[in-house]
Amino acid sequence: MLVRPRNPLNIGAAARAMANFGFDDLVVVAPFDPVWREARSAVGAGAVLKAARMTDHLPEAIGDCSFVVGTTTGSRRNLDRGPVPLTELTSAPRKLPPRTHAAVLFGPEKTGLLNDHLSYCRLVVRIPTTEGCPSMNLGQAVAVCCYELARAAEFPRSAATGRVHSSPPAQVQSLDHLIDRAARVLDRAGYFKPKGRPAQLLKLRRLVLGLGLSNHDARVLGGVLAQIEWKIKAG
Amino acid sequence: MLVRPRNPLNIGAAARAMANFGFDDLVVVAPFDPVWREARSAVGAGAVLKAARMTDHLPEAIGDCSFVVGTTTGSRRNLDRGPVPLTELTSAPRKLPPRTHAAVLFGPEKTGLLNDHLSYCRLVVRIPTTEGCPSMNLGQAVAVCCYELARAAEFPRSAATGRVHSSPPAQVQSLDHLIDRAARVLDRAGYFKPKGRPAQLLKLRRLVLGLGLSNHDARVLGGVLAQIEWKIKAG
Numbered sequence: 001m002l003v004r005p006r007n008p009l010n011i012g013a014a015a016r017a018m019a020n021f022g023f024d025d026l027v028v029v030a031p032f033d034p035v036w037r038e039a040r041s042a043v044g045a046g047a048v049l050k051a052a053r054m055t056d057h058l059p060e061a062i063g064d065c066s067f068v069v070g071t072t073t074g075s076r077r078n079l080d081r082g083p084v085p086l087t088e089l090t091s092a093p094r095k096l097p098p099r100t101h102a103a104v105l106f107g108p109e110k111t112g113l114l115n116d117h118l119s120y121c122r123l124v125v126r127i128p129t130t131e132g133c134p135s136m137n138l139g140q141a142v143a144v145c146c147y148e149l150a151r152a153a154e155f156p157r158s159a160a161t162g163r164v165h166s167s168p169p170a171q172v173q174s175l176d177h178l179i180d181r182a183a184r185v186l187d188r189a190g191y192f193k194p195k196g197r198p199a200q201l202l203k204l205r206r207l208v209l210g211l212g213l214s215n216h217d218a219r220v221l222g223g224v225l226a227q228i229e230w231k232i233k234a235g
Numbered sequence: 236m237l238v239r240p241r242n243p244l245n246i247g248a249a250a251r252a253m254a255n256f257g258f259d260d261l262v263v264v265a266p267f268d269p270v271w272r273e274a275r276s277a278v279g280a281g282a283v284l285k286a287a288r289m290t291d292h293l294p295e296a297i298g299d300c301s302f303v304v305g306t307t308t309g310s311r312r313n314l315d316r317g318p319v320p321l322t323e324l325t326s327a328p329r330k331l332p333p334r335t336h337a338a339v340l341f342g343p344e345k346t347g348l349l350n351d352h353l354s355y356c357r358l359v360v361r362i363p364t365t366e367g368c369p370s371m372n373l374g375q376a377v378a379v380c381c382y383e384l385a386r387a388a389e390f391p392r393s394a395a396t397g398r399v400h401s402s403p404p405a406q407v408q409s410l411d412h413l414i415d416r417a418a419r420v421l422d423r424a425g426y427f428k429p430k431g432r433p434a435q436l437l438k439l440r441r442l443v444l445g446l447g448l449s450n451h452d453a454r455v456l457g458g459v460l461a462q463i464e465w466k467i468k469a470g
Contacts, residue, residue, distance in 0.1 A: 017375050019368035045368075087386050128385060133254035133280075136378070140252050143375035144382045150363060151322050182459075189466035191459060207455060211446045220442055224417075224426060228463060231424035235470025 001027040001061055003117055004108040005138060008036040013139025014106070015045035015052065021146035026052040027061045027103070058105075058117055067102040070113050070121035071141060073134040083126035086148050104145055109138050170218040172209070178218055179205050181225045188232045236262040236296055238352055239343040240373065243271040248374025249341070250280035250287065256381035261287040262296050262338070293340075293352055294411060301404035302337040303444070305348050305356035306376065308369040318361035321383050335404060339380055344373050354440045355407065357447065402451035407444070409453050414440050416460045423467045 005011050005028065015026055026048050028036060037049060055061040062068050072083050105121065107113030112135075118124055127136060127144055136144070183201055186192060192200050213221070240246050240263065250261055261283050263271060272284060290296040297303050307318050340356065342348030347370075353359055362371060362379055371379070418436055421427060427435050448456070 013372060013375065016368070016372055020362075020364040020371050020375075022365040022367075127255075127382070129255040130257045132257075133251070136255050137248060137251055137374070139372070140248065140255075140375055140378035143371070143379055147321075147362070147379045147382065185463065186459065189463045191462040203455065204459075207452055211448075211452075213446075217442055217445075220438065224421065224439075227426040228420065228424045228467075231467060232463075232470060235467060 001029060001058075001103050001105045002031070002138070002142075003029045003058060003105055003113060004032065005036070005106075006032045006109050007138075008033050010109065010138040011036050011052075012045055012049065013137075014142040015048040017139060017143035017146050019045050019048045020143070021150040023146055023149075024048055024051065028052055028054045029058050029061050030056050058120060062103050062105075062120060065101045065103045067123075068121045069102065069104045070118045070124045071104065071106050071145065072112055072118070072124055072126055073129060073136070083124040086125045086127045086145065089123070089125045089148065089152075104149075106138060106142060106145075168215055170213045170215045174215070174218050174222075175209055175213065178222055178225070179208055181222065181229065182208075185225055185229050185232060188229075236264060236293075236338050236340050237266070237373070237377075238264045238293060238340055238348060239267065240271070240341075241267045241344050242373070243268050245344065245373040246271050246287075247280055247284065248372075249377040250283040252374060252378035252381050254280050254283045255378070256385040258381055258384075259283055259286065263287055263289045264293050264296050265291055293355060294407070297338050297340075297355060298408040298411075299406055300336045300338045301406050302335055302358075303356045303407060304337065304339045305353045305359045306339065306341050306380065307347055307353070307359055307361055308364060308371070318359040321360045321362045321380065324358070324360045324383065324387075336406075339384075341373060341377060341380075350437060354437045355444060357444050402449035405448045405450050405453040409450070409457075410444055410448065413448075413453055413457055413460070414443055416457065416464065417443070420460055420464050420467060423464075 002011060002014055005014075008031075011028060011031065018024065018026055024047070031054070037052065037054075053061075069089065071086075105113055105117060107117060113121075125145075127141060129136060179201075182204065186204075211217075237246060237249055240249075243266075246261075246263060246266065253259065253261055259282070266289070272287065272289075288296075304324065306321075340348055340352060342352060348356075360380075362376060364371060414436075417439065421439075446452075
């Protein structure tokens with residue numbers, strides 16, 4: 001919900017961010033510009049803008065919600081409770097029964113939400129911006145909040161570890177073939193020092209095994225080496 | 236880094252989002268509009284915009300980086316590796332030694348990063364937008380990524396997993412030399428298909444940059460290639 005937004009471009013930007021992250025119920029409360037809906041609609045935001053509701057007063061807008069979250073930069077003086085970092089917001093909705101109708105409020109561009117608005121909020125979240133430049137652009141703030149909510153909803157996922165392969169990791173035996181082939185090429189190329197071969201080969205194997213090659217990587221490199229081997233033999 | 240941005244307002248918005256989350260090194264690569272810097276600077280973004288660097292070409296911009304991350308909506312057809320969800324990005328930089336110079340690339344508004352740009356990226360991340368409306372506004376995409384990076388930095392989590400470098404990661408420019416050398420060898424070896432060279436070279440670059448080579452690795456492989464090059468020339 002955008003409370004008293006001034007710039008129709010920001011309304012369009014908010015709608016686009018919502019569409020990007022799968023939210024569709026935009027409410028615009030008492031916008032300054034009566035023609036906000038006709039404003040050039042941002043790419044992809046058309047449907048969200050078209051379906052947006054408008055109300056004159058905040059209580060009307062949130063009447064049917066059971067959980068209202070306010071957003072702030074945390075710089076308001078009269079805030080009577082510490083805002084929760086946005087990064088922790090995502091633990092809050094989980095406490096709610098499913099299908100709870102919730103709303104997130106964003107204030108006017110210049111002032112942010114006023115204390116009156118905040119008084120309707122069960123929770124106030126702060127986007128963790130720097131002290132030097134705390135105030136976010138409205139459309140960007142909406143994007144960050146939508147992202148965080150979508151992220152949390154999507155989350156329970158296996159923990160990411162290291163490099164992500166679209167192709168499964170190569171088995172050691174195919175890597176060994178790769179290294180054998182490389183060794184043959186290097187023998188022909190005179191790479192190894194007379195007595196150093198075993199140690200150099202060991203280094204090479206360590207290097208190759210350490211790379212975490214995928215099956216696909218190993219195939220491509222095998223092709224490269226085969227071609228070089230052929231060339232050296234032919235030459 | 237913004238690659239070929241068209242709209243100066245988006246550059247200003249990106250600068251503001253960076254300032255909001257404590258990032259200050261903006262690089263603008265070959266912007267369409269030469270007066271981008273003079274464009275009405277977004278609130279709070281003045282310092283970041285003023286200090287922004289501009290380059291004509293991407294390799295120049297990332298030459299001194301050791302970790303380059305590309306961003307995508309995941310809808311590009313030719314992407315030969317699965318992009319990592321942004322929510323998982325934050326496990327990747329932790330593999331790097333502290334003070335690694337990293338960059339995040341954002342593509343032009345209309346097309347996003349092209350395959351040539353992506354081939355310089357060690358990792359491609361996808362902002363988890365919906366299928367129905369995948370494409371984000373540039374300024375909002377930057378805001379979401381800055382938020383996610385700041386969020387992760389604020390929450391140092393469990394120990395890093397994955398490959399541990401004993402030697403610092405190689406910079407893009409030394410990897411580019413390595414790839415040039417490999418291309419010379421492969422030209423001589425007749426590896427490339429008549430019309431396929433650009434695409435094959437792109438694949439090779441992606442593969443090599445994806446390996447996370449250390450400085451030491453790059454030196455060893457450079458030596459290997461030099462020897463092979465010499466042999467093929469001599470043969």
